[in-house]
Amino acid sequence: MKKLLADYPVTIETPVAWGEMDAFKHVNNIVYFRYFESARIAYFEKLQLMRFMEETAIGPILASTQCKYKYPLTYPDTVTVGATVSAIEEERFTMNYVVVSHTHELIAASGEGIIVSFNYRENKKTKIPDIIRERIFALENSAPSP
Numbered sequence: 001m002k003k004l005l006a007d008y009p010v011t012i013e014t015p016v017a018w019g020e021m022d023a024f025k026h027v028n029n030i031v032y033f034r035y036f037e038s039a040r041i042a043y044f045e046k047l048q049l050m051r052f053m054e055e056t057a058i059g060p061i062l063a064s065t066q067c068k069y070k071y072p073l074t075y076p077d078t079v080t081v082g083a084t085v086s087a088i089e090e091e092r093f094t095m096n097y098v099v100v101s102h103t104h105e106l107i108a109a110s111g112e113g114i115i116v117s118f119n120y121r122e123n124k125k126t127k128i129p130d131i132i133r134e135r136i137f138a139l140e141n142s143a144p145s146p
Contacts, residue, residue: 001080004100004107008082009139010043016077026072032109033065036097039083040113043095047135057121058129063092067111071104078102085136091125092116093136 005011014035022028044050044060053059073079080100087094097111119126 001100001102001105004098004105005080005082008084008096008098009142010039010046010083011080012039012042013078013080014038016073016075016079018075020073021075026074029067029069032067032069032099032111035079035081035099035109036065036067036083036111036113039081039097040095040115043083043085043139046139047132049132049135052129052132053120056129058117058119058126060115061118061125063114063116065111065113067109069109071101071106071108073099073101073108076103079108085140086112088128088133088136090127093128 016027020027020031040062049060079102082098082100084096085093086096093115095113095115097109097113098107099109099111100106101108116125117128117132118124
């Protein structure tokens with residue numbers, strides 16, 4: 001399992017809840033987006049991005065997201081969700097996610113999100129601040145080796 005998460009500098013672990021399953025007896029598709037969101041927020045916390053946003057009014061906003069379902073999750077299980085930044089542009093960056101089942105030791109889903117740097121005071125997108133860009137690079141370079 002460690003190998004499946006080697007490229008993800010931020011990971012979180014969460015149990016699969018009984019209530020996340022749907023009438024088809026597997027975890028409902030929308031739940032994976034919650035897993036991605038939790039990993040994304042954990043990544044932002046490592047960057048101290050929420051504190052930065054409180055001080056400057058510049059922070060992240062999710063522009064788009066997608067998920068590729070690979071293996072159905074069921075209760076009981078635990079998943080580890082990984083997050084990484086795979087590309088940085090002037091005003092946005094791309095995050096990649098992976099959801100790994102502990103029971104099956106395989107990738108249950110992968111996904112992507114486009115995060116835009118947004119000035120909440122001026123209500124418009126803005127350049128990613130240099131300090132945030134530097135923190136992303138530092139966090140990405142701290143990813144453990146397989």
